[in-house]
Amino acid sequence: MEIVHVPLGERSYDVGIGSGIMARAGYRVAPFLKRPLVAIVTDETVAGLHLEALKASLAEEGIKSVSLILPPGEATKSWPHLQSCVEWLLEEKIERSDMIIAFGGGVIGDLVGFAASIVRRGIRFVQIPTTLLAQVDSSVGGKTAINSPSGKNLIGAFYQPSFVLADVDVLGTLTERDFLAGYGEVVKYGLLGDLKFFEWLEETGPALAAGDVGARIAAVKWSVQMKADIVTRDETEQGDRALLNLGHTFGHALEAATGYSDRLLHGEGVAIGCALAIELSARLGLSSQEDPSRVRSHLRRMGMKVDLGDIPGELPSAEALLELMGQDKKVVGGQMRYVLTRGIGRAFVSADVPSAEVLRLLRDELGR
Structure with a gap:
């Protein structure tokens, strides 16, 4: 098992990355427990595929488990499901010294992490991410949240996990679409801070998507290490951590515009958002005019959504999309802050x- 350490003082933790390591989940969780009991929160899809294996691993260490199974999908990151999760934890008499396991993708991780942060003023939790997106991004760094009709992830808290266990073998049960959505976050890391990583992805991406275990471990570790380095410098997003939102200002607006539905998955929105951010950077004269076509070419080679026209159904006007972007968490003093690049691997905030330039870009993209 490869280990990436996230050094945050008393909130420090390890991210374990490897193949077949979920079978040792009980062994990894046991040292955190004061009594042999954990609460598992997952969704219907993950439960059908992996819940029994996780429970068996816990049972091997003499750990009893109770589980709550929620519906899959972005709509689960909402007040009603947060309330049902919190009430269930209280009904099960989960104590402050107990442990909650967030077992699923980014939706479950975000929802359960937020619930853990508020139940009894804070219960420790472990992330066992089951999607590529969650393994490389949302399970690490302590951002927890639910969505609001006003925008994505606007209600939440910074609350670090006690441990993260990322088994790349579970990625083999993802649909191609879900895997590639997660790959959107992987590409983001190359674009924001590491040209060598992006070049490696250009060469290795197809093998990674085809199931190469070594490539998957390497991609997850590389991504997690980059995120850990940034989170260590800026845990609560006062500065550098905003770089991790490359593509997200556009992407979150597109998710809101599509009703947080299956029309557009989060990672798909990030990939399209990254392409838009690179295009905007080039239009502003900040980066090479070749960068947008290079990024789009790689995303298309991987079979991903790249343009607004790749999103099924009607989209709002450019003006409406810009208004949705105004709800972004990076807005300061009413002013938008964009993550742009001075070239691939050189992002800045x-x-x-000019809003007129963003509006022109959105109009051009909608008119493609």
Whole structure:
């Protein structure tokens, strides 16, 4: 098992990455327990595929488990499901010294992490992410949240897990679409801070998607290490951590515009958002005019959504999309802050972006 350490003082933790390591989940969780009991929260899809294996691993260490199974999908990140999760934890008499396992993708991780942060003023939790997106991004760094009709992830808290266990073998049960949605977050790391990683992905991406275990472990570890380095410098997003939102300002607006539905998965929105951010950077004269076509070419080679026209159904006007972008958490003093690049691997945050230029870009993209 490869280990990436996230050094945050008393909130420090390890991210374990490997193949077949979920079978040792009980062994990894046991040292955190004061009594042999954990609460597992998962969704229907993951439960059908992996819940019994996780429970068996816990039972091997003499750990009893209770489980709550929620519906899959982004709509689960909502007040009603947060309430049902919190009430269930209280009904099961889960104590402050107990442990909750968030077992699923980014939706479950975000929802359960937020519930853990507020039940009894904070119960420790472990992330066992089952999607590529969750393994490389949402399970690490302590961002927990639910969505609001006003925007994505607007209600939440920074609350770090006690441990993260990322088994790349479970990625083999993902649909191609779900895997590639997660790959959108992987590409983001290359675009924001590591040209060598992006070049490696250009070469290795197809093998990674085809199931190469070594490539998957390497991609997850590389991504997690990059995120850990940034989170260590800026845990609560006062500065550098905003770089991790490359593509997200556009992507979150597109998710809101499509009703957080299956029309557009989060990672798909991020991939399209990254392409838009690179395009905007080039239009502003910040980066090479070749960068947008290079990024789009790689995403298309991987079989991913790249343009607004790849999203099924009607989209709002450019003006409406820009208004949705205004709900982004990076807005400061009413002013939008964009993550742009001075070239692939060289991202920065800027508030000096004319709204007219963004509007022109959105109109051009909608008119493709």
